[in-house]
Amino acid sequence: MRNLSGCWIPYASAVENIQYVVQCTRSDIAHTLSVTSRHHACAGEAHWSAVKTILKYLRRTNYMFLIYGRGELILEELVSFQSEDDYPKSQSNFVFKLNGGVVAWKSFKKATTTDSTTEAEYIAASEAAKEAVWKKTTSKSWL
Numbered sequence: 001m002r003n004l005s006g007c008w009i010p011y012a013s014a015v016e017n018i019q020y021v022v023q024c025t026r027s028d029i030a031h032t033l034s035v036t037s038r039h040h041a042c043a044g045e046a047h048w049s050a051v052k053t054i055l056k057y058l059r060r061t062n063y064m065f066l067i068y069g070r071g072e073l074i075l076e077e078l079v080s081f082q083s084e085d086d087y088p089k090s091q092s093n094f095v096f097k098l099n100g101g102v103v104a105w106k107s108f109k110k111a112t113t114t115d116s117t118t119e120a121e122y123i124a125a126s127e128a129a130k131e132a133v134w135k136k137t138t139s140k141s142w143l
Contacts, residue, residue, distance in 0.1 A: 011043045014051045021058065027105045029054060031078075031093050034107040071099030075128055079120045090114055092124035096132070104135055 015037050022033050032054055039047045077094040096104040106127065114120040 009043075009048050011048055011051060012040055014055065015040065018051070018054055018058075026058065027095070027102045029057070030105050031091075031107045034091070034093075034109075068101040068103070069099040073098050073103075073132075075132065077121070077124055077128055079117065079124045090120040090123075092120070092127065094124060094128040094131070096128075096135070104131060106131065 015033070018029070018033050019037065022030050032050075036047060036050050036054065074097045075094060076097065077092070079090060079092050091107070091109055093107040094105065095102055108127075114123065
């Protein structure tokens with residue numbers, strides 16, 4: 001990607017590096033990464049500004065960490081029904097927290113187009129339930 005003055009901007013490289021950080025340690029920016037990574041082919045100045053904001057956030061919060069312990073497993077879910085005019089599919093996010101610390105998360109665009117917010121929430125809840133069952137059967141130690 002090049003800016004208006006013709007200088008090269010490492011947009012794709014920065015997004016890939018942020019993706020590595022999200023996968024390893026920083027689930028709190030998973031949704032933001034999902035949104036910014038959609039613009040690899042047509043990234044502009046606004047997209048680069050958003051990536052720089054993510055990098056600044058990571059730099060300002062690099063001393064923070066998650067603490068895990070025994071406790072109740074909580075599922076938080078967020079569904080955006082047809083949130084973009086040019087892309088009619090819904091965005092879904094869910095996070096599993098154990099004692100306040102994130103143990104699993106997913107942020108994804110649905111493969112199908114839904115007719116209502118309720119239908120979008122139902123599909124997201126189904127995905128979250130599959131994840132919960134898989135986590136429970138493969139790792140009983142965190143419950």
